[in-house]
Each structure stands twice: as C-alpha cells, then as structure tokens.
Amino acid sequence: MTSRTASGAGMAGRAFLVGAGPGDPDLLTLKAARLIGEADVLLFDSLVGREILALAKPGARLVDVGKRCGRPSAQQAAINRLIATHARAGRMVVRLKGGDPFVFGRGGEELASLRAAGVAVEVVPGITTALAVGAALQVPLTHRGMARGLHLLTAHTREGELPAHDWTALARGGTLAIYMGVRTLPLLAARLLTAGMAPETPAIAVQSVTLPEERRIPGTLADIADRVAAAGGEGPTLVLIGEIAAMALPAAGTSWVAAA
Ligand SMILES: C[S@@+](CC[C@H](N)C(=O)[O-])C[C@H]1O[C@@H](n2cnc3c(N)ncnc32)[C@H](O)[C@@H]1O
Structure with a gap:
C-alpha cells in the first residue's frame, strides 16, 4: 500500500484529521485503519468506539477529548493546542472524529488552527x-x-x-x-x-x-x-x-x- 504523509513543506510536525465513520469498525477506510495503527497519539471524540480504538498500536497515547453535541470554544481551542503540541514534538498525531471530519465535525476549525501553527495536516474522509x-x-x-x-x-x-x-x-x-x-x-x-x-x-x-x-x-x-x-x-x-x-x-x- 502506498504510504502518504501529511503535506506541507517547511512545516513542523504532522497531524491527520481522520474520519472514523458511524461506529462499525468495518466501515473505517483502509487508510483510517492504517493511520490509527501507526499513530503515536490518538485524540478521539466520544462517538468513536472501543473496537476502533483497539486498533491503536501498543504504547500509543489515547486521549479522550470528546463531548457530544457542540463544544465550547475554549475546549476546542485546547484540543487545537494539544494536536499542535504533540505534532511539533515529532509525534504522529491522529485526530479521530466520528463520521467525516468535515461534516459537522469542526474539522475546518482544527485544520485552520493547525495550519496557523505551522503543522502539516492531512484530512482523511470518513462515512458520514x-x-x-x-x-x-x-x-x-x-x-x-x-x-x-x-x-x-x-x-x-x-x-x-x-x-x-x-x-x-x-x-x-x-x-x-x-x-x-x-x-x-x-x-x-x-x-x-x-x-x-x-x-x-x-x-x-x-x-x-x-x-x-x-x-x-x-x-x-x-x-x-x-x-x-x-x-x-x-x-x-x-x-x-x-x-x-x-x-x-x-x-x-x-x-x-x-x-x-
Ligand atoms: C457532532 S455531529 C458529528 C457528525 C459526524 N462528523 C458525521 O459526519 O456523521 C454528531 C451527530 O451526528 C449524528 N451521529 C453520529 N454518529 C451517529 C450514529 N452512530 N447514529 C446516529 N447518529 C449519529 C447524530 O445526529 C449526532 O448528534
């Protein structure tokens, strides 16, 4: 399988905004499953289930940043900072979101924030x-x-x-x-x-x-x-x-x- 990395020449660190689909692990894309298995740090929402998190490699850091249905901006800003901090420290960060990151997932805000922080980002769609x-x-x-x-x-x-x-x-x-x-x-x-x-x-x-x-x-x-x-x-x-x-x-x- 071709391995692609987040693009962004001259940027510090890399992060992936990954859609986890509706819940059934069989509905992950192959790319999502691969990235989950490679991540050093996984930041996940409350709608991402255990079976999907079980694909993480041994020793990966799993961080629950979830809160269903709308998230105060302060909490969202903290999540943005967390992704950027781990990525800049050279860790492979997967931000895992239920469904698709760009459908009511606040993926656009995270993308903008990471770009502003100089972190290279790749977006992996999920089944909304x-x-x-x-x-x-x-x-x-x-x-x-x-x-x-x-x-x-x-x-x-x-x-x-x-x-x-x-x-x-x-x-x-x-x-x-x-x-x-x-x-x-x-x-x-x-x-x-x-x-x-x-x-x-x-x-x-x-x-x-x-x-x-x-x-x-x-x-x-x-x-x-x-x-x-x-x-x-x-x-x-x-x-x-x-x-x-x-x-x-x-x-x-x-x-x-x-x-x-
Ligand atoms: C914050 S939005 C996230 C949507 C997600 N990014 C997507 O593409 O499906 C959360 C809402 O998605 C819907 N949702 C997410 N997962 C669901 C599921 N497994 N079954 C039914 N509705 C779901 C519900 O309407 C829930 O209130």
Missing part, C-alpha cells in the same frame, strides 16, 4: 452518518422521481437553538438528513409544517446506526418528534425526512420501535 443510515435502512438518499437532492442539516446552533434555515426551500422536497436534532425536533417539524411540507411526509429516526444497539423509529413529519421522545434512548440520533423514508423496511436483527 447520513450515508450510513441510508445504507443501513437500504434507502437511497436520492432517488429518481422521488428525491432530487439531499440536505445535510444541523438542528443545533452553538447556543443550542434551532438554526434559521430556509424552511420554505427545505419544505419543497428532497431528503433532509438532520444531525443533532433530538432536542429541537418538535420545533424543526413545526417549522417545516408551517412552510408547507405535508404532515404525512415519511420520516425515520435512527439511533446508534451500525452499532449493536441500533434502533429505528419510523413515523411521519407530524409525529416523528413525539415518537422519538417516547422511544427515549441515549444514543446519537439522525433523522431522515422525505419520501424515501417510506422505503425503509424492518430487517432481520435490527430493533424497530413500532409505528402505531
């Missing part, structure tokens, strides 16, 4: 949750005649509020993949309804996709927020809204929260 949910449900996220676009949305601003998306545009169709949406789901659904999306539009929430504890909660735009609240559960949750969600069928070995 929306794609993993589509595959797990066997639901195409775009589908001819049914969904001509896919919107990846956060439902959570820095202050924990629902962001001011263009609800009218979003209500026109296509597939909506909602990240960090459990708390603001009632408001989000209300905004889409007000903007004209049909109440019977299919929706499905998936908790802990690709992990043994995965759960699926089907519903409609009108009732998905209530169903998710009633189902409870601690795992990270992604919500799909759009016609394609109706194509999800119960599969053997998966846990479904029954629709009424």
Whole structure:
C-alpha cells in the first residue's frame, strides 16, 4: 500500500484529521485503519468506539477529548493546542472524529488552527452518518422521481437553538438528513409544517446506526418528534425526512420501535 504523509513543506510536525465513520469498525477506510495503527497519539471524540480504538498500536497515547453535541470554544481551542503540541514534538498525531471530519465535525476549525501553527495536516474522509443510515435502512438518499437532492442539516446552533434555515426551500422536497436534532425536533417539524411540507411526509429516526444497539423509529413529519421522545434512548440520533423514508423496511436483527 502506498504510504502518504501529511503535506506541507517547511512545516513542523504532522497531524491527520481522520474520519472514523458511524461506529462499525468495518466501515473505517483502509487508510483510517492504517493511520490509527501507526499513530503515536490518538485524540478521539466520544462517538468513536472501543473496537476502533483497539486498533491503536501498543504504547500509543489515547486521549479522550470528546463531548457530544457542540463544544465550547475554549475546549476546542485546547484540543487545537494539544494536536499542535504533540505534532511539533515529532509525534504522529491522529485526530479521530466520528463520521467525516468535515461534516459537522469542526474539522475546518482544527485544520485552520493547525495550519496557523505551522503543522502539516492531512484530512482523511470518513462515512458520514447520513450515508450510513441510508445504507443501513437500504434507502437511497436520492432517488429518481422521488428525491432530487439531499440536505445535510444541523438542528443545533452553538447556543443550542434551532438554526434559521430556509424552511420554505427545505419544505419543497428532497431528503433532509438532520444531525443533532433530538432536542429541537418538535420545533424543526413545526417549522417545516408551517412552510408547507405535508404532515404525512415519511420520516425515520435512527439511533446508534451500525452499532449493536441500533434502533429505528419510523413515523411521519407530524409525529416523528413525539415518537422519538417516547422511544427515549441515549444514543446519537439522525433523522431522515422525505419520501424515501417510506422505503425503509424492518430487517432481520435490527430493533424497530413500532409505528402505531
Ligand atoms: C457532532 S455531529 C458529528 C457528525 C459526524 N462528523 C458525521 O459526519 O456523521 C454528531 C451527530 O451526528 C449524528 N451521529 C453520529 N454518529 C451517529 C450514529 N452512530 N447514529 C446516529 N447518529 C449519529 C447524530 O445526529 C449526532 O448528534
């Protein structure tokens, strides 16, 4: 296998921003798995599981820098400094993030900070949750005649509020993949309804996709927020809204929260 290193002539140290995918270690890229095994220091988020961390080499330093759902800037600044400090000390640093580093992963901020610190960085993509949910449900996220676009949305601003998306545009169709949406789901659904999306539009929430504890909660735009609240559960949750969600069928070995 070709071994590539982080680029950046004249820079001190190197670091890798690596996507760990949705949880199942089999969904790591080969490159991610290799880098995890080579790293001297691994800084990981709370959504990165033990099976993935077990790929680290003996003696590697594993640092949990995780905090689910939004991170205060001060803590993010400390993470940025930590990566740069280890990299400049000549250690191979892998910053491991759930899903993809550049999809609601604050990878852009870390990249900018490392560049400013003179650290060479390479970014390794991971499977973002929306794609993993589509595959797990066997639901195409775009589908001819049914969904001509896919919107990846956060439902959570820095202050924990629902962001001011263009609800009218979003209500026109296509597939909506909602990240960090459990708390603001009632408001989000209300905004889409007000903007004209049909109440019977299919929706499905998936908790802990690709992990043994995965759960699926089907519903409609009108009732998905209530169903998710009633189902409870601690795992990270992604919500799909759009016609394609109706194509999800119960599969053997998966846990479904029954629709009424
Ligand atoms: C801070 S964002 C990180 C997204 C990540 N960078 C990605 O590309 O998937 C965290 C959100 O991603 C979603 N998420 C991450 N892992 C998940 C999983 N295994 N199952 C369901 N949702 C997940 C949830 O919406 C969670 O609140």
